[in-house]
Every structure is written in C-alpha cells, then in structure tokens.
Amino acid sequence: xxxxxxxxxxxxxxxxxxxxxxxxxxxxxxxxxxxxxxxxxxxxxxxxxxxxxxxxxxxxxxxxxxxxxxxxxxxxxxxxxxxxxxxxxxxxxxxxxxxxxxxxxxxxxxxxxxxxxxxxxxxxxxxxxxxxxxxxxxxxxxxxxxxxxxxxxxxxxxxxxxxxxxxxxxxxxxxxxxxxxxxxxxxxxxxxxxxxxxxxxxxxxxxxxxxxxxxxxxxxxxxxxxxxxxxxxxxxxxxxxxxxxxxxxxxxxxxxxxxxxxxxxxxxxxxxxxxxxxxxxxxxxxxxxxxxxxxxxxxxxxxxxxxxxxxxxxxxxxxxxxxxxxxxxxxxxxxxxxxxxxxxxxxxxxxxxxxxxxxxxxxxxxxxxxxxxxxxxxxxxxxxxxxxxxxxxxxxxxxxxxxxxxxxxxxxxxxxxxxxxxxxxxxxxxxxxxxxxxxxxxxxxxxxxxxxxxxxxxxxxxxxxxxxxxxxx
Ligand SMILES: [Zn+2]
Numbered sequence: 458x459x460x461x462x463x464x465x466x467x468x469x470x471x472x473x474x475x476x477x478x479x480x481x482x483x484x485x486x487x488x489x490x491x492x493x494x495x496x497x498x499x500x501x502x503x504x505x506x507x508x509x510x511x512x513x514x515x516x517x518x519x520x521x522x523x524x525x526x527x528x529x530x531x532x533x534x535x536x537x538x539x540x541x542x543x544x545x546x547x548x549x550x551x552x553x554x555x556x557x558x559x560x561x562x563x564x565x566x567x568x569x570x571x572x573x574x575x576x577x578x579x580x581x582x583x584x585x586x587x588x589x590x591x592x593x594x595x596x597x598x599x600x601x602x603x604x605x606x607x608x609x610x611x612x613x614x615x616x617x618x619x620x621x622x623x624x625x626x627x628x629x630x631x632x633x634x635x636x637x638x639x640x641x642x643x644x645x646x647x648x649x650x651x652x653x654x655x656x657x658x659x660x661x662x663x664x665x666x667x668x669x670x671x672x673x674x675x676x677x678x679x680x681x682x683x684x685x686x687x688x689x690x691x692x693x694x695x696x697x698x699x700x701x702x703x704x705x706x707x708x709x710x711x712x713x714x715x716x717x718x719x720x721x722x723x724x725x726x727x728x729x730x731x732x733x734x735x736x737x738x739x740x741x742x743x744x745x746x747x748x749x750x751x752x753x754x755x756x757x758x759x760x761x762x763x764x765x766x767x768x769x770x771x772x773x774x775x776x777x778x779x780x781x782x783x784x785x786x787x788x789x790x791x792x793x794x795x796x797x798x799x800x801x802x803x804x805x806x807x808x809x810x811x812x813x814x815x816x817x818x819x820x821x822x823x824x825x826x827x828x829x830x831x832x833x834x835x836x837x838x839x840x841x842x843x844x845x846x847x848x849x850x851x852x853x854x855x856x857x858x859x860x861x862x863x864x865x866x867x868x869x870x871x872x873x874x875x876x877x878x879x880x881x882x883x884x885x886x887x888x889x890x891x892x893x894x895x896x897x898x899x900x901x902x903x904x905x906x907x908x909x910x911x912x913x914x915x916x917x918x919x920x921x922x923x924x925x926x927x928x929x930x
Contacts, residue, residue: 496890496900499877501755503918507655508836512756514651515832517825523643524635524700524824526556528816532632533620535668535675536591549628550667553618554594557665560646561598568653572663573599579678586625586671595675597664598649602839604658607868611683612838613662614648614694614831615676615776616641617669620814623803625670630803635816636700636792637800638669644696644790644828652832657839658870659691669697669776670801676776684783691922692745692838693787694831695777701823704796709823711761712830715777715789716746717768722784730927735881738766739908739925741786742777747885748922749788749834756833759826763793764884770795786922790827841919842870845896848911850904850926859904861926862897866913873914876900877923878907886910886923 527533531548539551546552558574565572577595581587596618602608620634621627633639642665649663668674676695683690701709719731720740731737746764753762769775769789780787796818804813845863861876873893877886878900891914892898898911910923 496878496888499886499889500751502751502837502920504755505837505840505917505919508833508840509756511651511655511836512758512829512833514654515647515825515828517821519650520643520647520824520828521821523560523646524639524819524821525816527553527618527639527642528633528635530556532622532628532630533618533634533667534625534628534632535593535619535671536587536626537628539592550619554596554667557596557618557642557646561596561649561663564650564653565598571600571653572649573601575599577679577682581668581674584672587674588626593668593675593678595664595666595679597662598653600649600653600657600661600663602658602660603656604868604870607658607843607870608660609689610659610843610868611662611688611690612659612692612835613664613690614645614696614835615664615666616643616645616696617667617675617776618642618665619667619670619675621670621801622813623801633804633813633815635814635819636702637698637814638696640698640700640819640824640827641696643824644699644831647825647828648832648835652836655836657836658868659839661835661839666776673774673776673779676779680779680783680785683780683785690780690785691844692748692834693777693780693785694745694790694834695775695787696790696827696831697775698791698795698800699824699827700818701792701820702794702796702799702818703820704794704818706794708793709760709820711763711793712827713765713791713793714746714749714762715765715767715769715791716740716742717781718743718766720784721778721781734928735908736925738884741922742781742788744910744922744925745786746788748838749830750885752833752837753830755837756829758830758833760823760830762830766884790831792823837919838922840915840917841921842866842913842915843868844921844924845871845874845911845913848924848926849929850909852904852928853930857903858899859902859909860897860899861909861911862929863911863924865896866921870915871913871921872916874898875912875914875920877910877912878902880906881908
C-alpha cells in the first residue's frame with residue numbers, strides 16, 4: 458500500500474498501451490467471471506481543455522502568500538479575540554475572518570462580481586472547549602451555476618481557518634496553523650480564484666470554516682443549514698493538513714483521500730440492503746473518492762490520490778464528518794504522513810526537536826498539486842450532467858444477464874449513459890459500457906459477480922457521479 462507508480466502521462470504511446478492492456482485486462486476479468494468480454498476498461502475521463510488551462514493557473518506562490526497571511530494573525534483560535542480593536546490590530550480569529558472575506562471579494566471583483574461572498578455566523582453556547590458563548594463565523598463564496606436547470610446542484614470545497622496550539626483554551630499564544638489548516642484554507646481560496654474565471658452549469662461553493670479544533674462547530678452548523686434548506690449538495694471535499702510536511706519520510710507524490718464506507722446517516726433499511734448485497738464499499742462518499750482517483754489520472758494533478766477506505770485517520774475526525782452525518786457525500790484530503798511535532802503544539806525547540814505548525818515545514822508546490830486535484834474534481838463535476846435518478850437493477854426473475862433501468866438525468870445535459878462495473882473485491886470501477894441516450898440497459902454479466910453503477914455523460918465527455926442501483930423485484 459505504500460508504493461504507487463507515478464502518474465502516467467497522456468501520450469499517444471500511453472493511449473495505445475492503455476488500449477492494448479484494456480483488451481487484455483477485460484479478457485482476464487471476463488475469464489475470472491466466466492462471462493463474455495464486454496465493455497471498455499475504465500481509467501481516465503476525457504480532458505476538458507478549459508479545465509486543464511484553469512489548473513495551470515493554480516500558483517504555489519499565491520498559495521504561499523495566503524498561508525503566510527493566515528500565519529500572520531498570530532492565533533486563529535476560535536475563542537480568540539474578534540472585536541473591532543482586535544480585527545484592526547491584525548491579530549486573532551476575527552482578523553483572519555475579515556481577511557478571507559476580503560480575498561473572496563477581490564476574486565469576485567476580478568470576475569465582474571461572479572462570486573456571492575457570504576458569511577454563516579452563529580453563537581455557539583458553552584461546551585467543553587468553548588468556555589463562554591462565542592460567535593463562530595464560516596466564510597464562503599458561491600459561484601452560481603450558469604444553467605438554471607442545473608444551478609441547484611452544488612459541489613463544495615472546504616478547509617478550516619481556525620488554529621490551536623498545545624492548549625485549546627490559550628487565546629493569546631501563537632498558533633500558526635500553517636499546515637493545519639492554513640493549507641486547506643489556501644486550497645479553498647485558490648480554487649475560488651481560478652475557477653471563478655470559468656462558467657459551469659452547476660454551482661460551486663468555496664468554504665472556510667471555524668471551530669474545527671473546538672469540536673467541528675463551524676462545519677456542523679453549515680452542514681445542518683444545507684440539510685435544513687434542502688440543498689442538493691452532491692460532493693464535499695474537505696482539505697485538512699495538506700501542507701506536505703517536509704519530514705524525512707514524507708511521500709510528496711501522493712495525498713490520502715479518506716471516505717466513509719457504511720454511511721453515517723444510513724437508515725435501518727439502508728443497513729439491511731448494505732448487509733444483504735455487499736454494499737459496504739459503495740457509499741456516496743466512496744463514489745466521490747473513486748471519482749477523484751479517475752480525475753487525478755485524467756488531469757495528472759501532480760499528486761496521486763491514494764484512497765483510504767476509512768472515515769478518517771484512526772480514531773480521529775474532521776469537518777467532512779459533519780456533512781456525512783447530515784447524509785451528504787464528503788471526503789477528506791490529508792498529506793501522506795503527518796508529523797505530530799508540527800500539529801497542535803506550542804512553537805518551541807526541545808531536546809533538538811522543533812515543535813510547532815510553522816511555515817518552514819510547508820511544501821507550497823505540494824499544496825498547489827492538491828489544489829489542482831480539488832479544482833479538477835470540482836470543475837469536472839460542475840460541468841457534468843446530474844447523475845441519473847432512480848437507478849434499479851431488475852431482480853424479479855433469476856437470470857444470468859443483468860438489466861438496469863433509470864430515470865433520465867435531470868437538467869437535460871446528458872447525451873448518453875454509461876454502465877460501470879467492477880468485481881466485488883475491487884476498489885475502483887474497472888469497466889464501462891456506453892448505452893446512448895436510453896434509460897435501460899442489459900449486460901451479459903451476472904449481477905451475482907459484479908457491482909454495477911450508472912452515470913450520465915454529456916457531449917463533451919463530462920461524467921456525472923455514478924449511482925449504484927437498488928434492487929427492483
Ligand atoms: Zn485540522
């Protein structure tokens with residue numbers, strides 16, 4: 458699991474090799490499954506030149522400037538000062554909040570006011586890590602979808618702008634939070650700067666939250682708002698600790714993508730179906746993770762996503778979980794190897810060990826690669842049709858063929874549909890077969906042996922998230 462081949466380049470030679478290996482792979486697979494060879498092997502999507510050009514605009518220098526500015530606020534602890542005097546002095550969480558807002562405003566000015574810059578502000582009552590009632594403010598920018606029939610669909614990227622040192626109640630001591638989570642905040646900002654120059658049918662939200670270190674308070678409030686207001690939030694990308702800490706054992710060629718297996722919000726009925734059909738690895742969040750892997754291969758973001766089939770790091774948590782709890786698909790990006798001397802620590806040197814989350818340990822090129830992977834995912838999904846609805850696998854009669862039905866992708870962007878499948882033991886989708894602009898497909902493959910999904914594709918090759926069918930008897 459520790460060593461992965463570097464990203465492949467999209468050369469003609471590669472394509473030729475890919476086609477040859479696709480054929481070999483398909484026959485090897487079909488031999489294993491005892492079914493005739495059908496479909497194409499699935500590896501990459503079609504490159505959209507506009508998205509590729511936008512990714513080239515992502516700048517390690519701009520990201521560095523953002524993280525340096527965030528560190529300059531001294532501490533961004535959620536319960537640190539945020540009164541006008543503190544904001545004016547440039548110290549504390551309030552000053553950070555105002556700066557983030559001014560950055561979004563600046564990007565919006567550059568695109569003729571294309572971003573709606575907003576805050577989600579609320580009072581958190583005292584909790585274990587919040588000694589007195591405290592105002593918490595999430596800052597976000599909305600790039601509204603250009604197509605009224607698709608603008609309701611939302612893709613979201615987030616990072617937390619609050620920080621902490623060794624003591625979660627130290628409101629004055631430095632808590633630079635360069636990596637945790639200046640890096641993730643910078644990813645949201647840089648995605649906003651670059652993607653706001655493009656237009657997408659669906660809506661993208663660039664979010665920065667506070668309160669993460671006090672108990673996921675900001676993301677929890679935001680996710681509940683999205684749920685209460687009935688948002689069609691289709692994917693949440695949480696970036697937390699994506700600075701590529703320069704410790705000796707760091708692997709700068711990969712980034713981890715964590716995704717829940719059994720959804721936090723699964724109902725009893727969902728759980729029965731998951732147990733009965735082997736659906737433990739097919740949550741919406743996991744489909745987002747697989748989509749990220751495919752997009753990473755398509756656009757060669759400079760860093761390879763490594764899918765970790767687990768909600769988060771062992772016994773630890775983050776803001777994506779707030780969204781999972783409300784039933785949304787959400788994943789977490791984190792550097793490959795964290796250095797715990799550089800997280801949640803007062804800045805100091807002890808026995809020759811440097812502690813503290815300072816700028817010197819952040820690799821800005823790495824953060825830029827992670828930002829490219831995020832931007833490519835957001836752009837691909839925002840350009841794509843809505844996923845097909847009501848996807849069913851017909852199970853009335855016992856037969857070795859498999860028939861899937863679905864409702865057309867809402868919003869009118871789809872020109873064809875693709876059935877994906879993989880062996881039950883495979884981590885990623887392996888094969889795809891296109892079926893034109895139809896709502897039913899029969900494959901010479903047994904539903905007993907593989908897991909299916911259906912996705913919608915538009916004329917330019919943009920692919921929706923895949924939807925795993927439910928049985929229809
Ligand atoms: Zn964090």
